[in-house]
Amino acid sequence: MQLICNYKTLILSIILVSPAALAESPFSITYTHQLEEPGNLEIATKSVMGKPGDSRFLGTALEFEYGVKAWWTTEVYLEGQTTRADRTLFTGYRWENRFRVLPREHWINPVLYLEFENINGANRSLLEVVDNDGKDDLLSPNSEARAEKKRELEAKLILSSYVKGWTIAENFIAEKNVRHAPFEFGYAVGISRPLALAARPQRCNLCPENFQAGVEMYGGLGTHASFGLRETSHYVAPTVAWTLANGTRLSVSPGFGITDSSARFLLRFGVAYEIDQFGRMARRTFGGKS
Amino acid sequence: MKPAIVMSRLCLLCLISPIGPINMLSSASGGKRIHRSLVEQASRTAKPRSNPFDGQERHIQAGAKLFAGECAACHGENGAGGLSPAPPLRQTEVRQAAPGTLFWILRNGSLPRGMPSFAHLPEQQRWQIITYLKEL
Numbered sequence: 001m002q003l004i005c006n007y008k009t010l011i012l013s014i015i016l017v018s019p020a021a022l023a024e025s026p027f028s029i030t031y032t033h034q035l036e037e038p039g040n041l042e043i044a045t046k047s048v049m050g051k052p053g054d055s056r057f058l059g060t061a062l063e064f065e066y067g068v069k070a071w072w073t074t075e076v077y078l079e080g081q082t083t084r085a086d087r088t089l090f091t092g093y094r095w096e097n098r099f100r101v102l103p104r105e106h107w108i109n110p111v112l113y114l115e116f117e118n119i120n121g122a123n124r125s126l127l128e129v130v131d132n133d134g135k136d137d138l139l140s141p142n143s144e145a146r147a148e149k150k151r152e153l154e155a156k157l158i159l160s161s162y163v164k165g166w167t168i169a170e171n172f173i174a175e176k177n178v179r180h181a182p183f184e185f186g187y188a189v190g191i192s193r194p195l196a197l198a199a200r201p202q203r204c205n206l207c208p209e210n211f212q213a214g215v216e217m218y219g220g221l222g223t224h225a226s227f228g229l230r231e232t233s234h235y236v237a238p239t240v241a242w243t244l245a246n247g248t249r250l251s252v253s254p255g256f257g258i259t260d261s262s263a264r265f266l267l268r269f270g271v272a273y274e275i276d277q278f279g280r281m282a283r284r285t286f287g288g289k290s
Numbered sequence: 291m292k293p294a295i296v297m298s299r300l301c302l303l304c305l306i307s308p309i310g311p312i313n314m315l316s317s318a319s320g321g322k323r324i325h326r327s328l329v330e331q332a333s334r335t336a337k338p339r340s341n342p343f344d345g346q347e348r349h350i351q352a353g354a355k356l357f358a359g360e361c362a363a364c365h366g367e368n369g370a371g372g373l374s375p376a377p378p379l380r381q382t383e384v385r386q387a388a389p390g391t392l393f394w395i396l397r398n399g400s401l402p403r404g405m406p407s408f409a410h411l412p413e414q415q416r417w418q419i420i421t422y423l424k425e426l
Contacts, residue, residue, distance in 0.1 A: 025410070034410045039374060040363070070401040104398045105409045165412040198414035201351030209415070247359070276363030280373045 025167050026212040026241030028253045028268040029128060030190035032160040032169045033109040035100055036067030039279040044249075044272035048126050052138040052263045057083040059091075059124025063272075066279070071100040081124035086142045092119030092150075094127075098158070105162075113156035113171075121148030126266065128154070130175045131184035131220050134233040134261035151178050165197045167214070182223040190216030192239070203245050212241040216253070219262075233262035248273050328400050329387050336394035343414075343421045344389070353422025356415055360408060369426045376405065380426040392420045 025032045028046065036042060042065040049058050059081040067073050075096045082088035094117035101110045119125075122145035124138065153176050160169035173186040192214025200207045219234030221227060237255035244250070248271065255266040275281075343349035357369070361379075366372035369379035384392070396416045399407035408416060 032410070035406065037363070037406050038404050067406075070399060070404050070406045100401060103401045105407050162409050165414075167410070194412060197412040198349075199352040199356050199418055201348050201355065203355055277373045284373075 024212070024241065024243065024249055024272070025169070025190070026192050026214050026239045026251055026253070027169065027188075027190045027216050028237065028239060028251065028255075028270065029218045030169045030171055030188040030216045031098070031111070031113065031156065031158045032167055033100060033111045033158060034160075035071070035073040035098055035111070036065050036274075037276075038067040038070050039277045040067045040274055041065070041278035042272055042274045044270055046125065046127065046268070046270045048124065048266050048268045050124075050138065050263050050266045052135040055084045055086060057081055057124050057138065059126060061125040061127060071103070073098045077125070077127070079119060079123055079125045081122060081142075083124075083142055089122060089142060089146060091123035091125070091146070092117065094119065096154075108159050108161050111158040111160075113154075113158055115154040115156075117150065117152050117154065119150050119152075121145035121150065123150070128173055128175075128186055128188070129218050129220050129233060129235070130173055130186035131223055132231050132233070132261065133186075133220050134231075135257070135263040136261070138263060152176060153178060165193050167192045182225055184223050185221040185227065186219065187221055188216060188218035190214055190239075205245050210243045210245075212243075214239050219259075229259075231261055232259065234258050235262060235266065237266075237268070239268075328395060328403060328405070329383055329391060331400075332394045332398075333388065333391045336388070336390040338388060339390035339393055341389040341393075341417050341420055341424075343417050344424070346421065349418045349421045350425050352415075353418040353420070353425075356411070356419050357422050360411070361419065369423065374404075379423055384423055384426070389417075389420055389424075392423060393417070396420070 025034065042063070044063040044065065045060055046063060047058060047060040049056065051057075059079070061077045061079045063075055063077050065073060065075040077094045077096075078090070079092055079094070080088065080090045094115055096113060096115035099112045101112060121140065122142045155174050157172045158169065160167065169190050171188040173188070175184045175186070192212050194209050195211040195213065196208035199209045204210070215236065215238050217234065217236050220232035222230065222232060235255040235257055237253045239251065239253035241249055241251040251270045251272075253268040255268060257263050257265065358367070361369070362372065364372055364374040364376035365379050371378035393416060395405070396408045396419065399405045
């Protein structure tokens with residue numbers, strides 16, 4: 001009985017949480033040095049829709065992001081995709097960790113990113129572009145593509161700055177399949193700004209400070225044996241995020257391929273909601289030390 | 291070695307890296323003491339600055355709205371203290387702190403003490419929060 005009451009308290013607390021942060025970056029691919037606040041849990045979906053050949057696909061990642069410490073954020077993604085006239089399938093998971101390196105804010109701020117991913121070749125989440133990833137990878141039927149196993153370690157150097165209301169971020173990506181294949185490289189850069197720098201006094205959905213607009217660019221850089229831009233795909237993507245007064249964040253980003261290897265158009269969209277102090281609420285619910 | 295084990299060991303390595311021990315210090319300290327030392331620490335480092343919105347009603351209200359979204363989860367509604375060990379902010383020390391000191395704390399946070407940086411907020415919004423804090 002006590003446990004049921006505790007569950008009710010937890011659920012009620014989640015429903016009644018205060019609005020989440022206004023100034024989350026609107027990027028779909030590029031990371032900034034902003035980490036999740038300690039104890040907070042963000043639940044988000046990141047989806048991408050594209051039509052590289054005859055059939056349209058929708059890849060979706062369900063993301064759970066938790067602030068372990070002020071300098072350490074961990075995330076788990078569960079991923080799947082559906083392709084028109086083909087099947088819908090679970091394509092794997094990834095576990096990522098971000099560590100803030102410097103304790104104070106500087107003009108440029110490094111964050112180290114480490115990730116393990118266990119996905120298959122049918123994965124269409126496209127959370128990063130490395131090596132010669134391109135439209136050809138998106139054409140294989142799911143039955144064939146899912147046979148390819150990708151167990152990969154990925155590292156990113158995230159650099160970012162906040163300058164007069166602008167967020168500027170650069171990511172350098174290195175990825176390695178643990179069984180074979182060379183080191184693969186990629187990049188993502190982005191710049192964004194809220195539509196207003198000062199907040200309005202009233203709680204509102206359409207206040208300009210609730211909107212973040214920007215543009216990001218991302219692509220592959222080959223492997224350590226063939227480093228460069230040759231036959232790599234690159235995308236330019238305007239991006240907009242809108243945070244509602246209740247804290248729900250919606251984002252949309254149409255991406256345009258700018259090389260022959262790129263898919264011509266990718267539409268990314270997502271929804272995110274942050275639960276403040278989830279860790280403490282959960283510990284309290286299950287009788288632990290809060 | 292399995293990749294998941296490699297990943298776990300990498301994370302463990304980060305835990306015992308130079309920022310790891312700082313984290314242990316933070317958990318060993320009490321919230322109120324942390325707060326005092328943070329304001330004291332910041333006052334030694336922060337540059338003197340004036341708050342452009344000081345005392346303006348419109349910005350106090352905007353600051354209250356921002357506080358509810360950014361700070362209240364840890365510091366409690368109206369800064370009265372919350373679930374986390376973060377200190378209450380309705381205190382003389384906060385009211386009397388120089389604006390530059392509070393601005394320094396919001397910009398840098400104190401990662402070892404569990405206080406994140408709020409540099410992602412535009413400068414104007416940080417000043418609005420400080421304007422509200424002064425009215426608590």
